[in-house]
Amino acid sequence: xxxxxxxxxxxxxxxxxxxxxxxxxxxxxxxxxxxxxxxxxxxxxxxxxxxxxxxxxxxxxxxxxxxxxxxxxxxxxxxxxxxxxxxxxxxxxxxxxxxxxxxxxxxxxxxxxxxxxxxxxxxxxxxxxxxxxxxxxxxxxxxxxxxxxxxxxxxxxxxxxxxxxxxxxxxxxxxxxxxxxxxxxxxxx
Numbered sequence: 607x608x609x610x611x612x613x614x615x616x617x618x619x620x621x622x623x624x625x626x627x628x629x630x631x632x633x634x635x636x637x638x639x640x641x642x643x644x645x646x647x648x649x650x651x652x653x654x655x656x657x658x659x660x661x662x663x664x665x666x667x668x669x670x671x672x673x674x675x676x677x678x679x680x681x682x683x684x685x686x687x688x689x690x691x692x693x694x695x696x697x698x699x700x701x702x703x704x705x706x707x708x709x710x711x712x713x714x715x716x717x718x719x720x721x722x723x724x725x726x727x728x729x730x731x732x733x734x735x736x737x738x739x740x741x742x743x744x745x746x747x748x749x750x751x752x753x754x755x756x757x758x759x760x761x762x763x764x765x766x767x768x769x770x771x772x773x774x775x776x777x778x779x780x781x782x783x784x785x786x787x788x789x790x791x792x793x794x795x
Contacts, residue, residue, distance in 0.1 A: 607633040611690065612704055626704060629697025633690040640683045640759075643667040648675040670758060673737045680762035683739060687775070688754040698752040702727075705745040705754055719744065719769040726772065730765070742768050748779045 610630035614623050621628075642648060644667065651674055652667040661668065671683050692698045705727070715730045726746035733740060739758040742765070746753050753775065757768050 607635070607690075610701075611688075612701060624700050624704075625692070625694065625697040626701035629692040629694045629700070631691045631693055633688065635686065635688045637669075637684065637686040639667065639669065639671070640679065642679060643671055643675060643683065648673075651675070670739055672739065676733075676737055676739050676760055680760040682757060682763055682767075683759035684756075685758070686756040689779075690752045690754075692750045692752070695747070695750055698747045698750050701752045702745055702747045705752070717765065719765065719772065722773045723769055723776070744768065744772050746772070746776065748776055751779055753779065 610627045611633060612624065612626045612630075614627055643652070644665075648671075649665075649667055652671075653663050655673070656663045656668050659668075669684060675683065690698070690701055692701070715732070717728050717730050718724075719726055719728050723744070723746065726744055728745075729741075729743045731741040731743060740761055740763060742755075742757040742763065744753075744755040744757075753772075755768075755772060755775075757763060757771075
């Protein structure tokens with residue numbers, strides 16, 4: 607993405623936008639869905655849902671995943687990662703603040719993922735209804751990079767597994783991203 611994902615008021619005075627907009631450089635969202643969702647009977651159930659909802663029926667499962675696949679799969683079903691890059695740490699911190707304010711709900715539980723992720727904001731979010739996925743939401747800043755993770759799946763997703771994955775990715779970003787002369791992050795090849 608080449609525009610900040612933060613919505614701003616179009617009537618606000620010029621220069622009044624938050625750092626998460628003015629310092630934004632680039633962003634990328636990547637998602638992964640379990641291969642199990644493409645197998646029967648789960649794909650057929652997803653396609654039946656697409657028909658009921660009036661959606662185009664596709665060869666891909668409807669997300670978020672729901673129904674029998676969630677009951678049958680105790681672990682991970684979907685993983686999403688959004689990285690946004692800013693010219694300053696203040697820009698990354700500004701976006702981080704927008705990511706950590708909207709998760710308090712009756713089904714949300716703020717959690718700790720251990721000392722290596724003491725700077726992260728993490729939530730465990732229980733399903734709103736039967737057949738819906740459990741979720742972990744993890745947000746953190748590494749230099750000028752804001753990282754947003756969402757893990758979805760069955761009830762037995764492990765907090766330790768999630769912490770291990772996020773620590774590994776945090777370490778990767780910290781060791782492979784270097785500050786360019788303009789203050790913009792460049793990835794080493």
